[in-house]
Amino acid sequence: MKLMATADPKQLAERLKLTLDSDQLTNCMRCGFCQTACPTFQETGLEAASPRGRIALMKAVYDGKMEPDALFQSQMDLCLGCRACEPACPSDVKYGQLIEQTRESIADVAEHKWPVKQLRGLFMEGLFPHHGRMRALGGLLKLYQVSGLRKITRKLGVMNLFPAHMREMEAVLPEASSDGVIRQWQKHGLPARWEQSEGDAQPMLVIPAVGDSLGRVGLFRGCIMDVLFTETNVNTVKLLRLAGYEVVIPTAQTCCGALHAHAGETESARRLTRRNISAFGAAHVDYVASNAGGCGASLKEADHLLHGDEAAAGFAAQVRDLSELLAMGRPLPLKPLHARGGAVTATYQDSCHLRNVMRVSSPPRQLLGSMPGVKLQELQGADRCCGSAGIYNLTQPQMSADVLDHKMEHVERTRAQVILTANPGCLLQMKWGVHRHGKSETIEAMHLVDFLAEAVEERG
DSSP: OOSSOOOOHHHHHHHHHHHSOHHHHHHOOOOOGGGGGOHHHHHHOOGGGSHHHHHHHHHHHHTTSSOOOHHHHHHHHHOOOOOTHHHHOTTOOOHHHHHHHHHHHHHHHOOOOHHHHHHHIIIIIIITTOHHHHHHHHHHHHHHHHSSHHHHHHHTTGGGGSOHHHHHHHHTOOOOOSSHHHHHHHHTTOSOEEEEOTTOSOEEEEEOOSSSOOEEEEEOOOSHHHHHOHHHHHHHHHHHHHTTEEEEEETTOOOOOHHHHHTTOHHHHHHHHHHHHHHHHHTTOSEEEESOHHHHHHHHTHHHHTTTOHHHHHHHHHEEEHHHHHHHSSOOOOOOOGGGTSOEEEEEOOOHHHHHTSOOOHHHHHHHHTSTTEEEOOOTTTTSOOSOTTTHHHHSHHHHHHHHHHHHHHHHHHTOSEEEESSHHHHHHHHHHHHHTTOTTTOEEEEHHHHHHHHHHTTO
């Protein structure tokens, strides 16, 4: 399945001349520092598959020296969008903005085949922005997982109709939920109250801090996160409370728009961003907490997406990764993980957007370093993409698998029992890697939040 259809070169060339940021194109000095950071260049060795090469292609089209043909478009599609090139760039070229501008132009001009067009519309507009529909989808997926339908489809060979990478991904999907964090919290009977958002008809759940409150934090629950990793969201609230924060969950919030932006549907991403700014603004929070690197980066760049919007700039300044807030709050009451034998070797895989866009790399490691009985073994290439990149593992399965295989070689050298990350896409990708390499008996992939929660759960 191709994320973007092939666009007419002449139409695309005209569109790119209007869309691309000429200043960013000319800022690139062609020094090549980006190449060592780029996974697709490292895998292929091709200049065109590097950030420098892609920028050169964009500039050649912008200057009228070449047409953006099918090969040009395929190179733009091959980019992971991990943005590891940005911290490596001495000229501070905003490559992420250039690749999204290019993909937006392709999406505007291209004519998708009917099935792809329908699928994009179904997921991007019909599902992700609607929390109720996502929970309904989670309920259907859970029914498939626990009712015996999954075993039946496998026994009948139905899964063989799908490509191998999709079969493997299906095998490692966590159990879905139709509840979401709000319903799960209320089912546990934990302390909370409902409040009405100022100037908004939508209510919000307010959960008190443990002890005196250090601040009011809005939880961004996500769309996929709240369906496939509901318990992680619940654990996020527990950790924030223990760190001294009052937690607010506005029901008016929606999808972060990251997948829309990556797919070139920028206007949809802007619309969703405005809705989130309104929802959290009405909740009067000090910070907006994200436990998903991709979502957090999208929220953090609200001021870029809505350039010149004062509310967007204020919102972006409030966005923090969970690990940052925990590092700022009261120390967590962590105890040794007796259920795991008291001593655990763990390694940490950075979420690309958490590290390269939000520029957060130390806080997760500091938290792990504070855990009694946990030895943090640094992962070689932890700052390099795992190959997930949103839905890249579905649209570019071979390149995604190649990147992942090299990642797993480094994981195995750490001899870690647990590999941790802070993004749902990365977590699914690492679960796929563990399964793909036959290491399910010796290595477990977990979200950082759930690993921390194991150590505080023993307090009762």
